[in-house]
Amino acid sequence: MAGRIFLSSPDVGTLEESYLLDALRSGWVAPVGPDLDAFEREVAARAGVAAAVGVSSGTAALHLALLALGVGPGQVVVVPTLTFAASANAVVYTGAEPVFVDCDPETGNLDVPLLLDTLDRLGGQGRRVGAVMAVDLFGGCVDYTALLPACAAAGVPVVEDAAEALGAIHHERPAGSFGRVAAFSFNGNKIMTTSGGGMIVSDDVGLIGRCRHLATQAREPVPHYEHVEIGYNYRLSNLLAALGRAQLSRLDAMIARRRRLRERYAKLFAPVPGVRLLNEADTGSNCWLTTVVVDPEGAGWSATDLSRWLASVDIETRPVWKPMHLQPVFARATRFVTGAAQHLFAHGLNLPSGSALTDAEVDRVEGAVVRFLENR
Numbered sequence: 178m179a180g181r182i183f184l185s186s187p188d189v190g191t192l193e194e195s196y197l198l199d200a201l202r203s204g205w206v207a208p209v210g211p212d213l214d215a216f217e218r219e220v221a222a223r224a225g226v227a228a229a230v231g232v233s234s235g236t237a238a239l240h241l242a243l244l245a246l247g248v249g250p251g252q253v254v255v256v257p258t259l260t261f262a263a264s265a266n267a268v269v270y271t272g273a274e275p276v277f278v279d280c281d282p283e284t285g286n287l288d289v290p291l292l293l294d295t296l297d298r299l300g301g302q303g304r305r306v307g308a309v310m311a312v313d314l315f316g317g318c319v320d321y322t323a324l325l326p327a328c329a330a331a332g333v334p335v336v337e338d339a340a341e342a343l344g345a346i347h348h349e350r351p352a353g354s355f356g357r358v359a360a361f362s363f364n365g366n367k368i369m370t371t372s373g374g375g376m377i378v379s380d381d382v383g384l385i386g387r388c389r390h391l392a393t394q395a396r397e398p399v400p401h402y403e404h405v406e407i408g409y410n411y412r413l414s415n416l417l418a419a420l421g422r423a424q425l426s427r428l429d430a431m432i433a434r435r436r437r438l439r440e441r442y443a444k445l446f447a448p449v450p451g452v453r454l455l456n457e458a459d460t461g462s463n464c465w466l467t468t469v470v471v472d473p474e475g476a477g478w479s480a481t482d483l484s485r486w487l488a489s490v491d492i493e494t495r496p497v498w499k500p501m502h503l504q505p506v507f508a509r510a511t512r513f514v515t516g517a518a519q520h521l522f523a524h525g526l527n528l529p530s531g532s533a534l535t536d537a538e539v540d541r542v543e544g545a546v547v548r549f550l551e552n553r
C-alpha cells in the first residue's frame with residue numbers, strides 16, 4: 178500500500194517555493210511588507226469587498242471582527258451549533274456569550290427560520306444580541322438571501338465565518354461579501370493555506386482600520402510606544418502572505434480539483450440507498466470537504482462502518498463537527514436545537530477531499546469504497 182491518504186492536506190509546490198524565496202530574499206522578513214499589502218488587496222478583490230487585514234489565524238480574525246463591532250460583556254452572539262469550536266471560542270474571548278442555534282438538515286448551515294425565532298425569543302427575554310455569526314459550513318454559503326434581510330430587520334450585524342469558504346459563491350456573490358465583516362482561515366487544512374493565517378474582510382474601511390489597529394498591539398501612530406487600549410499581536414507576516422499569494426493564484430484550479438472529487442463521490446454513492454452528500458445541491462460551494470450522510474436503516478451500514486473500513490486501509494475520514502451544544506465546555510450555554518446537527522454528527526462523515534490528492538490516490542479511495550459497498 179502506498180502510504181496514508183489524508184482528509185485535506187496542503188497543496189503546495191514549486192510556485193509557493195518561489196514566492197516564499199523571493200519574499201525572503203527581498204529582506205521583508207520582519208514582519209509586514211509588500212507581499213502582505215498585496216495579499217490583502219488580492220483577497221479583498223476575491224471576496225468582492227473594499228478592504229482586508231491579514232492576521233495570524235481565522236480565530237484571531239473572528240475575535241477582532243467581533244471586537245470591532247463592539248461585541249462584549251453583557252451581550253450574546255448567535256452561533257450555529259454545527260461548527261468548529263473557534264467560532265464559539267472567539268465569542269467567549271470578547272466576554273460575550275454564545276447562544277447556539279441548530280442547522281438545516283439538508284445543508285448543515287444555519288436553520289434561518291429557527292434563527293429568526295431565536296432572535297425574537299432573545300429579544301423577548303431582554304437579551305442584547307451583539308451579532309449573528311453565520312458559518313459557511315464545509316465551503317457552502319449560508320442562505321444569505323433569507324438571512325440578511327431578517328438580520329437587517331432585527332438590527333443585528335452579521336459576522337460571516339467564511340473560514341472554510343474562500344472562493345465559494347451564493348447567487349453570484351462571493352463568500353466573504355455577505356457579513357458586515359467576514360473572516361477567512363488559511364490554516365493548513367483549508368482550501369488554500371499560508372500554513373497558519375487568516376484575513377478579516379469588509380466593505381467598511383473604517384472597521385478594517387480598527388481591526389488593523391487592534392491586531393498591532395493597539396499602538397498609537399506616534400513615534401514612541403503609546404497605547405490607550407489593550408491590543409493583540411495578531412498580524413500575518415509578510416513571508417506567509419507571499420505563500421498565500423501563490424496559493425491564491427491557484428485557488429480556482431484547486432477548487433476545480435475538489436469539485437471533480439465531489440462529482441466522483443456523488444456518482445459513486447448515487448445508486449446506494451440511504452446515502453446522500455451533504456448540501457449536494459449547492460453548485461456554488463468551493464467543495465472544501467465532501468460529506469456523506471448515511472441512514473443506517475436504508476443503507477444497511479453506518480458512517481462509522483465506512484470510516485473504520487477506510488481507516489483499515491490507511492485512508493483518513495472524519496466525523497462531522499461535534500455540535501457545540503454537546504461539548505462539555507458549552508454544557509451550560511443557551512441553545513435552540515431541533516436535533517439536526519446531532520443527527521449529522523452521528524451519521525455524517527467527511528471524506529478525503531484535498532486538491533493535492535493524486536489521481537492514483539483518488540482511484541485508491543474510490544476502489545476502497547467500492548470494495549466496502551460490494552462486501553455489504
Ligand SMILES: Cc1ncc(COP(=O)(O)O)c(C=O)c1O
Pocket residue numbers: 233234235236237260261263264312338340341361362363364374375
Ligand atoms: C468554521 C471555522 N471557523 C474558524 C476556524 C478557525 O480558523 P484558524 O484555524 O485559522 O484559527 C476554522 C478552522 O480552523 C473553521 O473551520
